[in-house]
Amino acid sequence: MGWNLPNVTNKKSLETTSDEVSSGDHGEAGASLGLEIGLRLLRTGPAFILLALVVVMAILNEYFLTIRNLQNLCTQTAMVAALALGQLLVIVVRGVDVSVGSVLGLTVVISGLMMDAGYTNGLMHVVVFIAVGALFGAFNGFMIVKGGIPLPLIVTVATLGIGRGMALLLSGGSEHIGMTPVVEFAGNGSIYGIPVPAILVGILTILLAVFTLKTLWGRWIYAVGGNPDIANWLGVPRDRVVMSAYIICGAMAGFAGILYAGRTDAASPLAGAGMELDSVTAVIIGGASLFGGRGNIVNALIGALIIGVIRNGLNLMSVSPFWEAIAIGASILFALELDVLRRYLEEKLRARVARSLR
Amino acid sequence: MNDEVVLEVRGAVKSYGFVTALDGVDLKLHRGEILALLGDNGAGKTSLVRAISGIMQLDEGEVLLEGKRLGLHSAGDARRAGIETVFQNLAVLDNLDVASNFYIGREKTWPGWLGPLGFLNVGKEADGWTSQATELGIRVLNPKQEIGLMSGGQRQAVAVARAVSFASKVVILDEPTAALGVRESAQVLKLIKLLPTRGVSVILISHNMDHVVQLADRAVVMRQGRISGSAIPSKGSVPQLIAMIMGAN
Numbered sequence: 001m002g003w004n005l006p007n008v009t010n011k012k013s014l015e016t017t018s019d020e021v022s023s024g025d026h027g028e029a030g031a032s033l034g035l036e037i038g039l040r041l042l043r044t045g046p047a048f049i050l051l052a053l054v055v056v057m058a059i060l061n062e063y064f065l066t067i068r069n070l071q072n073l074c075t076q077t078a079m080v081a082a083l084a085l086g087q088l089l090v091i092v093v094r095g096v097d098v099s100v101g102s103v104l105g106l107t108v109v110i111s112g113l114m115m116d117a118g119y120t121n122g123l124m125h126v127v128v129f130i131a132v133g134a135l136f137g138a139f140n141g142f143m144i145v146k147g148g149i150p151l152p153l154i155v156t157v158a159t160l161g162i163g164r165g166m167a168l169l170l171s172g173g174s175e176h177i178g179m180t181p182v183v184e185f186a187g188n189g190s191i192y193g194i195p196v197p198a199i200l201v202g203i204l205t206i207l208l209a210v211f212t213l214k215t216l217w218g219r220w221i222y223a224v225g226g227n228p229d230i231a232n233w234l235g236v237p238r239d240r241v242v243m244s245a246y247i248i249c250g251a252m253a254g255f256a257g258i259l260y261a262g263r264t265d266a267a268s269p270l271a272g273a274g275m276e277l278d279s280v281t282a283v284i285i286g287g288a289s290l291f292g293g294r295g296n297i298v299n300a301l302i303g304a305l306i307i308g309v310i311r312n313g314l315n316l317m318s319v320s321p322f323w324e325a326i327a328i329g330a331s332i333l334f335a336l337e338l339d340v341l342r343r344y345l346e347e348k349l350r351a352r353v354a355r356s357l358r
Numbered sequence: 359m360n361d362e363v364v365l366e367v368r369g370a371v372k373s374y375g376f377v378t379a380l381d382g383v384d385l386k387l388h389r390g391e392i393l394a395l396l397g398d399n400g401a402g403k404t405s406l407v408r409a410i411s412g413i414m415q416l417d418e419g420e421v422l423l424e425g426k427r428l429g430l431h432s433a434g435d436a437r438r439a440g441i442e443t444v445f446q447n448l449a450v451l452d453n454l455d456v457a458s459n460f461y462i463g464r465e466k467t468w469p470g471w472l473g474p475l476g477f478l479n480v481g482k483e484a485d486g487w488t489s490q491a492t493e494l495g496i497r498v499l500n501p502k503q504e505i506g507l508m509s510g511g512q513r514q515a516v517a518v519a520r521a522v523s524f525a526s527k528v529v530i531l532d533e534p535t536a537a538l539g540v541r542e543s544a545q546v547l548k549l550i551k552l553l554p555t556r557g558v559s560v561i562l563i564s565h566n567m568d569h570v571v572q573l574a575d576r577a578v579v580m581r582q583g584r585i586s587g588s589a590i591p592s593k594g595s596v597p598q599l600i601a602m603i604m605g606a607n
Contacts, residue, residue: 216465217474219454223462226451233413233433233445235463293453349507 035349042342046287046302053306057313064316071195075188075263077308078197079104079256079272081301083279084286085201085208086137086252088300089245091283092212092225094292095144095152097246100253100279102163103136104272107257109167111183112176112267122182129183129254129261136163137250141243160276164269171269179261187262197259201301204255208248209297221245225293281328282307285335289343306331362389363425364559365410365441365528370419372405379405380416381583387528387561390554394570394591395563396603397580403563404446406580407530410561411443412436423527437463440527442520444534450513452506456499457483460490460520490523494549511542518549522558529553530561535569547573567596581605 288295
């Protein structure tokens with residue numbers, strides 16, 4: 001969306017009537033330029049943070065930049081990244097979906113049951129993964145939009161329990177070993193040394209980036225996130241847009257289920273437990289606003305990579321996994337403070353523009 | 359302005375639980391007329407315009423446009439009928455850019471694509487905004503500028519320009535200058551004055567009597583969900599209007 005910031009120094013060239021700009025503007029314009037540069041940095045922040053982290057990890061550990069480790073890192077990160085892509089859409093429309101980890105588990109278990117029953121057609125499995133996820137997402141969206149429960153966190157906490165319970169019930173609590181080859185390839189294969197899950201996540205990122213930034217639906221997503229009621233009054237089909245975000249988020253959880261089942265070559269009813277928090281964390285570290293309307297698909301991927309790099313780097317240095325949790329928690333707080341700072345700078349910039357017009 | 363009635367509200371009733379917001383309101387709006395809708399907070403002004411703009415459904419009564427009954431179930435219905443609304447408190451989407459705000463709800467897409475997955479024609483929108491703003495004589499803000507970073511006046515100018523550009527019959531403005539400074543208000547007033555010359559009628563809600571006197575051909579006062587009186591606004595009739603608003607006889 002509009003990453004272009006108002007360039008106050010160029011204002012004179014943009015207007016037909018220049019009578020509103022007073023002559024004492026130049027000092028203000030200079031200060032505004034500073035604010036703008038600060039804002040621009042904040043908005044491209046996640047990429048810089050990832051780069052800095054990679055450099056630090058590479059210096060601290062000689063194995064970090066080996067091909068082997070990078071392959072490992074990409075495969076590990078792919079699942080959280082897939083969940084984060086869907087989560088971003090939901091967060092942009094002022095929601096959150098904490099049921100995705102359970103949805104992942106449920107899809108994995110259903111695929112396992114299909115194997116037990118002798119259905120091994122790979123395409124069928126892929127369709128079931130995605131469809132079950134999308135259906136679950138549609139249920140979340142329906143409860144929030146039509147069910148009159150405007151509290152996405154509470155609704156999806158409830159369906160988080162329901163999803164996991166269904167996975168445990170259906171599987172009887174036991175694991176099925178051995179998934180269909182297509183699923184295994186998607187989660188564990190590689191092409192010319194590049195892990196297949198990374199390729200798939202890359203393709204989905206590009207697709208979703210194009211859809212969110214270039215299409216009508218993409219603009220509606222951001223419009224609804226900006227202000228649901230005003231967007232609705234101005235002709236945006238708010239409810240359908242919100243539903244679509246939850247459906248895609250669920251479908252992405254199903255897709256992440258394929259990667260999980262493929263990677264472990266098993267169907268565990270506990271698959272994906274805890275990943276919902278990682279996906280929300282990735283989106284927030286990727287610079288999206290929990291207040292909705294702001295966030296970028298590519299940055300959600302970068303957020304997932306940041307988490308992946310922190311985990312992987314600390315692992316390589318044999319730091320206790322307990323520190324890992326603390327490091328990721330701290331980075332969430334850091335990202336939230338960056339969001340607060342961004343809004344503060346925007347407010348200042350707006351005030352300056354307003355003052356320069358008086 | 360002439361005598362032809364463009365919009366008519368008949369017997370409008372709306373209640374929220376025990377609170378009656380509209381208690382049998384009749385209103386006529388003539389072509390090219392600027393009608394000021396006055397009243398204290400809670401008098402029912404916003405409910406009345408919400409009913410006309412389709413975002414709230416009446417319990418009883420009807421809205422007629424050019425003599426035909428309007429089935430208003432959403433803001434989209436009103437917009438398609440030629441009624442545009444500038445909602446209270448700067449009705450723009452802060453996270454979108456100027457051109458996106460101008461075209462929200464009637465976005466331009468490239469042909470040949472399926473509905474919502476159509477690709478936006480951003481260039482056409484930018485050009486459309488630039489030429490409309492030029493025609494209206496307002497500041498031609500950079501179409502790609504994010505609107506949230508602009509001043510209240512710039513944002514409201516976009517919201518009003520949107521209504522002015524796309525309305526064919528009626529524009530409703532709910533406190534369009536409440537959040538603005540003197541200079542910024544002047545620009546919005548200038549835009550409102552353009553509407554009668556295009557044959558468009560205006561319903562203006564305002565607490566600013568200066569603006570009402572400057573703009574309106576007629577003022578209607580609401581009190582406790584009913585029309586309590588009307589007058590031609592002028593410097594001389596302001597005390598009378600204020601008395602009606604306060605409910606003094």
